[in-house]
Amino acid sequence: GAVVSQHPSRVICKSGTSVKIECRSLDFQATTMFWYRQFPKQSLMLMATSNEGSKATYEQGVEKDKFLINHASLTLSTLTVTSAHPEDSSFYICSARSYSGWRGYTFGSGTRLTVV
C-alpha cells in the first residue's frame, strides 16, 4: 500500500535555530502534499498545501517565511521551521495524495518538535 515516510520522528532544538522535516512518498508519486500541525489533544490544523514544482499555498494565519515548504519532486516535500521558538513546539504531520483520488490521503508518522 501507499507509504509516507516522515523524518525525523522527534527533534529537540535550541531557540533561534532552524529545523527541517522531510516527507517522502515511498511507493507512489504525490502530486500534492499537506502539512499539518497538531496541538496536544486537538485535531489537525492544516498549515499549507504544496504541489510539486510550485509554491505552497498557506492557510490563513500561517507565516510562510517562518514555515518554509519545498516540494521539489513528486516524492519529497520538506518543511523548514526557521528561527524556531518554544511556541513552535508541536507535532507536525505530513500527508500525501497520489494521482488516484480514491487512494485517499496517506499520512506520515509525525515529527515531535521541541524547542528549548
Added chain:
Amino acid sequence: GEDVEQSLFLSVREGDSSVINCTYTDSSSTYLYWYKQEPGAGLQLLTYIFSNMDMKQDQRLTVLLNKKDKHLSLRIADTQTGDSAIYFCAESIPTGANNLFFGTGTRLTVIP
C-alpha cells in the same frame, strides 16, 4: 469553513461494540474517511466510503453514511484494548486542492 464534529470521548468494555459518530456540514463531499491515531504517532487510514454509498463493512469495521442527515458512523465490533486510540473522521470536498477536513477526534478507551 467546513465543520466536522465528533464527540470527544467514548469508553467501552472489551468485547463490546463501539460506535463513533461524526456529523459534517458540506453536502458536496466526495469521500469520507476514518483515521486512527495512537499516542505520538501519525494517522492510519482505517477505511473510507464514497459519498454515494450507504454502508461499507471491512472485517470488524462497519461504516454507515446517512447523506441526508450528513451523519457518518464507525462501528467497531468486538472492541479490543488495542483499539484504544483517537479516531478522526474526515471528508474531502471537490474544491481547490481537495484538502481533507478533519473532525475534532474521539478518544476511545477500551476497559479490560
